[in-house]
Amino acid sequence: MEQRVLGRTGRTVSVVGLGTWQLGADWGDVREEDALAVLDAAVEEGVTFFDTADVYGDGRSEQLIGRYLRERPDARVFVATKTGRRQDQLPENYNLANFRAWNDRSRANLGVDTLDLVQLHCPPTPVYSSDEVFDALDTLVAEKRIAHYAVSVETCAEALTAIARPGVASVQIILNPFRLKPLEEVLPAAAAAGVGIVARVPLASGLLTGKYTRETVFAADDHRTYNRHGEAFDQGETFSGVDYETGLDAAAEFAGLAPQGATPAQTALRWIIQQPGVTSVIPGARSVAQARANAEAAALAPLSEKTLDAVRDLYDRRIRPQVHARW
Template sequence: MAQRTLGRSAVPVTALGLGAASLAGLYAPVSEESAAATVQAAWDTGIRYFDTAPHYGLGLSERRLGEALRDKPRASYTLSTKVGRLLEPQAGDGNDLANGFAVPATHRRVWDFSADGVRRSLEDSLTRLGLDHIDIALVHDPDDHEEQAFTEAYPALERLRAEGVVRAIGAGMNQVAMLTRFITDTDVDAVLCAGRYTLLEQPALASLLPAAAERGKSVIIGGVFNSGLLADPKPRATYNYTAAPREVLGRALRLRAITEAHGVPLRTAALAFPFGHPAVASVLVGARSSAEVHDAAEQLARPVPGALWDELRAEGLLGADVPAPQGA
């Protein structure tokens, strides 16, 4: 599978990466066996970039991912995790579905973007992963903690990179404005932009992606299916983790009608689309089964004719300034 290097770092990522939130029971339980099989399927298809976070399943994603990668040569893959939420043990017999994960609520999340919190978070992540190092550390969802993220968390990550504790640093969010500030005002290697540069919507094109390209930094795209809508647009499909509004569903259905008229599944076009911009280094897919991993790899490998992008522009579903992948 094709690889690119993040920004000016020496850290490689494969074009397709595995987002490991689903391994931790996102929306519905996932068995240990299915999680392990999903990671193995990703490995078998050539995926060598894996992304996780303490937030995902209260640490379950990190534990499962680390266990599944235990027998793989550590130098042969890239792993990213995140800082900003510490996990504190708590008593009780409830579940974590209020936060989206079908796991027991054995811990509570504590926001902490302090320098000490960053170091503790990474130490805890290494323990859960059972690995000797983390390649990429990302500030996770600092929407309501902007100044602490920039004045404490980011400098801490910069020091850890200088010390060689991590190899690359950045931020991961569902919004564009603060990610753009990370690109323009700090020395991050990359940012992870979830849901804001997809076939359905491209707000990242106005500022984030041009800023990254101008500065030689990379953007990793998550949420390429807009939390499910572009994988299978239908009534009750999810968009931004809630039921898709009627007008948004209608736009997704129009996109599907055009892609299928060109013999291309909508999810194929959705996976291919971000690579039209030179700042995009990798696209993450959140799979919960080996079948979903194999499907994603197969879809990304399918050719997409240039005429498809031309028709989307002609129908007003892509702006004239939106770059599309060149050739088939």
């Protein structure tokens, strides 16, 4: 699989990574043996980048990755975790003492002395402008607790603020055919600064697979049930902020753009991969088949200009009014 440099880390990672939110919680139950099989299938397909967080399943996702990498030391996977959402979302909670405590927990979960990459996990907006926060992160690097740090953001404005920070290695942001705003300023600014871009929520919480209908019922502990209007965390994390009914109609139209031999999900991933400035896209997977199909998107031929134009037109007609001004 193609490898790209992840911004200021200087490390290369696969253009299709693996998001592991699904393996922790908030998407219904996943058995441990199934989760480990997903990790293994991704690696077999050439994935070298896992993304996790200390709150996914209250650490379960990190622990599963740690176990897998102990059992597969030859895997050579770069692991990015996230931190900051273990306490109330107040700017003052983003301080060195808390960073050290959260860091100790993640290192124990993953079974390593030094974390490859720690990303601030969509913190309150003022955090991105705090010199003290980034001084604290520099301290973690100096203490060899972490090798690099980065941010995960909700808005393009937050991304641009973070990119201006000299120590920020990469920015994780929602980018998919239903969320095009990052193409305007964020990706060009990141490329100019040498900052990596990790595209998350690439399938709009599954909408872009084209598999869901108005009759689909998600589990009670699935965020697609309990966070459709931002009840638990930012609404943009669920279906990319698009209301479910609109998303279904747009997804049906998008499915018609898939090239022969490609699924709608693979088409969405291929669209992201070929956006200038993107380092890696991190779809989640709950099964071995999903993990393999996602990875195979890296081998698809680039989408045609006609298809790219059709994606833009779909977005402008159906999606832009709901999301473009908000994030």
